[in-house]
Amino acid sequence: MPEGHISHRNAQRFGAALTGRELVRVEAPEPRLAHLRLPERLAGDRVTGAEAVGKHHLLRFASGRVLHSHLMMSGVWRLLPAARRPRPGGLFLALWTDRNVAALYRCPTVRLLEPGEPLPRAVAATGPDLLDAAVDPAAATALALTRLEPSRQVGEAIMDQRVVAGIGNVYKSETLFLTGIDPWREVGSLSEDEAAAIGATAARLLADGVRDRGAIRTYRAPDAAPWSRERTWVYGRRDRPCRRCGTRVRSRGQGDANRTTYWCPACQT
Incomplete structure (x- = not known):
């Protein structure tokens, strides 16, 4: 999508x-x-x-x-x-x-x-757009997540466009990996700093995608060729080693739409 x-x-x-x-x-x-x-x-x-x-x-x-x-x-x-x-x-x-x-x-x-x-x-009904110049993505995400049912899973919540707008399935997995947050955690367990980090990181990745002419490239190996297909940290890398710690990347469906979430169980706690 x-x-x-x-x-x-x-x-x-x-x-x-x-x-x-x-x-x-x-x-x-x-x-x-x-x-x-x-x-x-x-x-x-x-x-x-x-x-x-x-x-x-x-x-x-x-x-x-x-x-x-x-x-x-x-x-x-x-x-x-x-x-x-x-x-x-x-x-x-x-x-x-x-x-x-x-x-x-x-x-x-x-x-x-x-x-x-x-x-x-x-x-x-769309929530704060993380790429809107008038929106502080960190503050907006932190506030939006506090208004949710505390038992909602983080990975499902940030895909809800009524909460914050712009995050899709790829950026969901990549944002939560980069912030070290387990996608299966409950929203109510997040600290304010963790919630703010989700918004700030997602906004940065989305802005990079705009500059990259719509491409999604969240991972950049220092020696990778420009056309390299190795462009994500965890998304699409089920059963492959985590780029940080070597643990096997896992995936499974999440939320009512059963969209596939990818995560590293060692890096995301």
Whole structure:
């Protein structure tokens, strides 16, 4: 699943490329979007900004309309030169300006809001965005975790976008490894410093992902080639030795969604 660094990178790129530009052409070949009538509602409108709220994408227009999308497990936004035709396989929506085309693939979670229409409930209920410049990620996470049922497991809680926004399954495992916190601990057992460290570390990793053009690279071996696949501390490394202590990395499903959590039982106590 694309994590919060993807929505923020897309907001940066789309904001720079599309803001102030008129949509000269709109295509929505996906039948599941037909009821939205996007070509007739958006063609001729001018983009005024792109915004990320956690994992949500918001594209704003001069008319006051807002295009909301969430990439879920497999969606992708791509930005191409206007002269380059988006590949058709999996194409849900394409927005052309005179310079660029923004193409959305495999993403049925799309909604066009009319002027003054409130944002979807999922957006309004999103917790503090750890990549929001106005948010102190350490303080916000520490406060958010104190408001939860104390018996909730840490690994499940920080994946809840209503608690804090942006952390997905990879960053969950990597953040908790780097802070030395067992993902199966109860939230109520965390000290304020531990909770703050989770927020600060996750925000740093997410920001690194934005700078790395959406790539996730939390582990960097000193002598690794740039194209090395060794990019994480524990995620995806079940039964392999921990990079710090050599203990076998473990994994199992966690939470109602049973998302796989990876951890080192020796380093995370």
